[in-house]
Amino acid sequence: MKAIIVKQPGGAEQLTIVQQRKPEPKEDEILIKVKASAINRTDIITREKGGGYLETPILGIEVAGVVERAGAKTNIALGTRVMGLVNGGGYAQYAVMPANRAIEIPDNISFEQAAAITEVFLTAYQCLYWHGRLAEKETVLIHAGGSGVGTAAIQLAKQFSNAKVITTAGSEEKLVHAKKIGADFGINYKEQDFAEEVLKITENRGVDVILDFVGASYWEKNYQSISIDGRWILIGLLGGAVVERVNLFELMSKRVQLTGTLLTPRSDEYKAELTKEFAFKTMPYFENGKLIPIIDCVYSFEQIRRAHERMQANANIGKIILQVAD
DSSP: OEEEEESSSSSGGGEEEEEOOOOOOOTTEEEEEEEEEEOOHHHHHHHHHOSOBTTBSBOOSEEEEEEEEEOTTOOOOTTOEEEEEOSSOOSBSEEEEEGGGOEEOOTTOOHHHHHTTHHHHHHHHIIIIIISOOOTTOEEEESOTTSHHHHHHHHHHHHHHOOEEEEEESSHHHHHHHHHTTOSEEEETTTSOHHHHHHHHTTTOOEEEEEESSOGGGHHHHHHHEEEEEEEEEOOOTTOSOOSSOOHHHHHHHTOEEEEOOSTTSOHHHHHHHHHHHHHHHHHHHHTTSSOOOEEEEEEGGGHHHHHHHHHTTOOSSEEEEEOOO
């Protein structure tokens, strides 16, 4: 089968298409004929470090496709259209997935749309509800409103909590799109001080929940933006990992709950539990169109380098999809 690996640590030019053996599913796994995969920030990090993920040299952590084989301890019918997270190996014509992480694709969702759902919506759901405990009509600040996770979080916060959604982005185009899918307020972080704007919007109260992809460079402004008893969920480090001279008393005085989380390194058991709850609660919303997978663009397998370059340039609004040909 065709698959994409990294020749050596480095830029997008290190991505290469090779022939690999088709994986064999274990008794609790399914073999999927992959129709579409997606580019994720963790793929960029893995490429720069070199190698693959866990036991496979093949990049990619999510797929959408058709069940071709099923292990003895599974009960998924052959031919079922499924999507879900894989332990690496998503950039390939075939991939294996733990059966308890497979989500059946609704009839109204294409393979490309399905590939735009699992990683970003699962991440957003985990952050907003398992960690952030976002409640009805609370206020949430979602950074990176044009990213895959950002576009998913905006929709979830509005549909599940009727929250007041404030988002940041670096272009008017991204802010306009964020408002179309549910954001109430958009702040251009390149032109405005987002902490000042947040305090104006909330009448100096601050937000109940922050979804933070940026880290160090946003530390002080995020602190200014959060309310007493606010929940601050750190999910990325685009602005650096080291914060100088942190005053811990400030966190204590506001009773801030700061949580750091990543989804990809989580255990199979955690991912299965998250997937089960997410699928039960959200699939009806995808079926009736109240939740929509946001696709920026679709690239062919052979255009993998261009796909990575687009994500690294932060040019995308929503997901970058990799179409996998037979």
